[in-house]
Amino acid sequence: xxxxxxxxxxxxxxxxxxxxxxxxxxxxxxxxxxxxxxxxxxxxxxxxxxxxxxxxxxxxxxxxxxxxxxxxxxxxxxxxxxxxxxxxxxxxxxxxxxxxxxxxxxxxxxxxxxxxxxxxxxxxxxxxxxxxxxxxxxxxxxxxxxxxxxxxxxxxxxxxxxxxxxxxxxxxxxxxxxxxxxxxxxxxxxxxxxxxxxxxxxxxxxxxxxxxxxxxxxxxxxxxxxxxxxxxxxxxxxxxxxxxxxxxxxxxxxxxxxxxxxxxxxxxxxxxxxxxxxxxxxxxxxxxxxxxxxxxxxxxxxxxxxxxxxxxxxxxxxxxxxxxxxxxxxxxxxxxxxxxxxxxxxxxxxxxxxxxxxxxxxxxxxxxxxxxxxxxxxxxxxxxx
Ligand SMILES: *Cc1c(COP(=O)(O)O)cnc(C)c1O
Numbered sequence: 001x002x003x004x005x006x007x008x009x010x011x012x013x014x015x016x017x018x019x020x021x022x023x024x025x026x027x028x029x030x031x032x033x034x035x036x037x038x039x040x041x042x043x044x045x046x047x048x049x050x051x052x053x054x055x056x057x058x059x060x061x062x063x064x065x066x067x068x069x070x071x072x073x074x075x076x077x078x079x080x081x082x083x084x085x086x087x088x089x090x091x092x093x094x095x096x097x098x099x100x101x102x103x104x105x106x107x108x109x110x111x112x113x114x115x116x117x118x119x120x121x122x123x124x125x126x127x128x129x130x131x132x133x134x135x136x137x138x139x140x141x142x143x144x145x146x147x148x149x150x151x152x153x154x155x156x157x158x159x160x161x162x163x164x165x166x167x168x169x170x171x172x173x174x175x176x177x178x179x180x181x182x183x184x185x186x187x188x189x190x191x192x193x194x195x196x197x198x199x200x201x202x203x204x205x206x207x208x209x210x211x212x213x214x215x216x217x218x219x220x221x222x223x224x225x226x227x228x229x230x231x232x233x234x235x236x237x238x239x240x241x242x243x244x245x246x247x248x249x250x251x252x253x254x255x256x257x258x259x260x261x262x263x264x265x266x267x268x269x270x271x272x273x274x275x276x277x278x279x280x281x282x283x284x285x286x287x288x289x290x291x292x293x294x295x296x297x298x299x300x301x302x303x304x305x306x307x308x309x310x311x312x313x314x315x316x317x318x319x320x321x322x323x324x325x326x327x328x329x330x331x332x333x334x335x336x337x338x339x340x341x342x343x344x345x346x347x348x349x350x351x352x353x354x355x356x357x358x359x360x361x362x363x364x365x366x367x368x369x370x371x372x373x374x375x376x377x378x379x380x381x382x383x384x385x
Contacts, residue, residue, distance in 0.1 A: 003183060004251035006066050011059030011244055025241045026054040051234045060244045061213075064203070067247075068182045068195050070215040074228045075235045079178060079198020082212030083107045086174045086194045087145065089227035090220070093119030095142040100157065101348040102127040102150020104176060108345060111145075124348045127153075131161035137169035146192070147176035148185075149287060152342045152359055153351060154278035154303050156287025159294060163191025172220060178202075181331075182215070183254050184297040193220040201331025202299065204239075205246040205253055211239045253333070253364065257300030260370070261362040265302055267371050273378050275355045278303035300362040301330050303340070305353040306381070313384035314339060314356065317377045323365055324373060330361035335370055337361075 001009075012023060028050035033039040047054060053061075061073040076082040087110070091097055099111050101124045111122035125136055127150050144166045148157035163173045174194040177187045181202035187195045197203065199211040216224050258281070265279045279302035280291035291298070306314075318326055324337040340359050342351040351357070362370065 003067060007063065007247050007251055010063040010066050011247075013055075013059075016055065022245070023055055023059050023241075025237045026056045027237045028054050051232065052229070054237065054240075056237050056244070057235060057240045060240045060247075063244060063247050064182065064197065064199075064213050064215055068177070068197075068215040069186050069188050070195065070221075071218040072221045072225070073213050073215045074224050075240065076212035076214065076228070076233055077235050077239075078210045079196070079200050079212040080104075080106050080110075081233055082196045082198065082214050083176065084110055085212075085224065085228055085231070085233070086196050086214045087111075087115070087120075087143065088118075088231075089214075089224040090143040090172055090174065090194075091115070091120045092142070094140060095120050096138050096140040097122045098133065098136055098141060098144045098171075099124050100127045100146050100148075100150060101125060101346050102153050102155050102342075103145065103147045104151040104178075105345060107145070107147070107176065126349045127155040127157050129162075130158035131165050133162050134165040134169065137165065137171060139170075141166075141169060141171045144171055144173045145176075146173065147178075148187075149179055149278075149280055149291075152303060152340045152345075152357065154280060154285075154287070156280045156285075156290045156294075158290055159187060159190040159192060167191070174214075178331075179299055179301060180295060180297075181250060181254055181299060183251060184258075184299065185295045188215065188217050190294055193217050194224065198331075199243045199246075200329060202250055202254060202257075203246050203331075204243045205250060205332055206242075207329065207332035207334065209239050209242045209246070211235055211243050254297065254299060256364055257362060258297050260364075260367040261298065261300040261302060263367045264360070264362050264370060264374070268304060268374070271378055273307050273309075273381055274304055275307055276305040276353060278305075299331075302360055302362075304358050304360060305355040306358060308355050309381060309384065313381050316384040317381040320380050321377050322373050323363075323370055324360070324377075330359075332361075333364040335361060335363035335365060 064073045172193040175187045175192040176196045178198040195215040197213045280287040281298035
């Protein structure tokens with residue numbers, strides 16, 4: 001069945017409950033065994049201990065796995081915990097890791113400050129490298145970590161070309177697929193072995209949950225499960241339930257985020273203060289061709305570059321907005337606009353857009369109201385002294 005149908009019906013075994021539509025929130029540490037044989041592992045039991053999974057977390061794993069065409073999913077207490085689970089499950093001391101220069105900032109921090117201490121060498125590469133990644137692979141390269149489109153700068157990566165080169169060199173590929181929600185991009189089908197999701201964003205969708213997931217193919221699943229089991233990370237029952245609840249409406253929300261984001265991106269492109277929009281759904285975007293090939297849609301998050309009118313003007317723009325909040329994260333029902341500084345992060349190729357970079361999340365408000373709010377903001381930006 002189609003994804004929107006699956007999202008409504010997966011993770012619901014109503015015969016297990018008194019025919020209530022939604023599965024209950026199971027809060028559990030101890031799970032009681034019916035007899036000594038099951039306790040000693042002679043007869044299989046479905047559930048052994050709360051940290052190992054409950055019907056609530058299994059239901060969520062089932063939905064995420066079906067959505068991303070995986071073999072299974074491992075949950076993590078945040079999106080960043082899902083990133084670290086993916087990397088640490090695959091890499092050991094002495095291994096080399098290739099990381100896209102456009103990854104999420106805290107992913108970069110993990111690579112720059114923590115992996116080295118564990119003897120794992122992380123090297124950053126230009127996200128536009130594509131199949132050219134072959135020349136960066138070493139015998140010790142265990143993993144290539146992608147994020148497409150990239151955080152803040154939205155470069156679209158050629159995942160099939162990178163995956164083909166990585167696999168030929170004996171490395172696995174992990175991709176942070178958060179931007180697409182796993183709905184608009186089937187990154188495992190494109191060749192990745194692990195798909196990382198910050199379910200904090202679109203899956204939960206209401207800015208009230210932190211949760212992450214690593215969705216694996218057949219090859220990577222045992223490795224990730226073994227690692228996660230020994231690390232002891234566990235997700236709260238309410239977080240799992242709220243994420244499953246969010247998934248029921250995610251397809252509908254994403255379609256609306258997409259429509260409104262396109263509308264705002266097109267409007268912004270024509271404003272004199274705007275130098276550039278980074279949104280692969282726009283035909284003028286450098287990543288549009290690959291996006292069109294590999295994605296079935298675009299979510300509500302994009303970047304823009306404004307003519308630099310200084311900090312006072314920026315404050316006048318942002319602080320006077322009524323509908324756009326200033327805050328981290330995204331993927332919820334509300335709109336956000338923040339200044340970003342990719343130029344401070346990049347080491348492979350740099351970022352010199354000739355203006356101020358910002359990131360916009362287009363929420364579920366009416367796009368006409370959002371445009372009116374932005375129009376007033378850009379007027380304040382122009383007129384600020
Ligand atoms: C937000 C985000 C994360 C981290 O998710 P948290 O739940 O906030 O830890 C990871 N990757 C990407 C691309 C993100 O946008």
